Amino acid sequence: MKRLNMILNTIMGASAGVLIGHGIYVVRDFKTHPELYIIQSAPWYTSILMYGAFTLVVLLVCIVIKAIVKRKMKKADSN
Numbered sequence: 001m002k003r004l005n006m007i008l009n010t011i012m013g014a015s016a017g018v019l020i021g022h023g024i025y026v027v028r029d030f031k032t033h034p035e036l037y038i039i040q041s042a043p044w045y046t047s048i049l050m051y052g053a054f055t056l057v058v059l060l061v062c063i064v065i066k067a068i069v070k071r072k073m074k075k076a077d078s079n
Helices: 002-032 034-038 046-078
Strands: none
Touching: 002 034, 002 046
16 A cells, blocks of 8 residues: 555656646747747647646546545554
C-alpha cells in the first residue's frame, strides 16, 4: 500500500509539473511570437486550460484512489 501511495504521489506531482511547465512555455512563446497566435481562432491560452482540465481530472482520480487506500488500510489495522 505504501508503494501505491508513492506512485500516486509521483503521478500527482508529475501532472502538476507538466501543467506548470507547459504554462510557462506557452506564455513565453506568446510573448516572443504574438503574431503566430493572432491567426488562431482560439485564444492563446486554450492549451493551458486543456492541460489544466486534464491535470484536474488526474488529481481528482488520484485523490479518490488515495482515500480508498487509506480507508482500506484503517480497516486492516483495526482487524
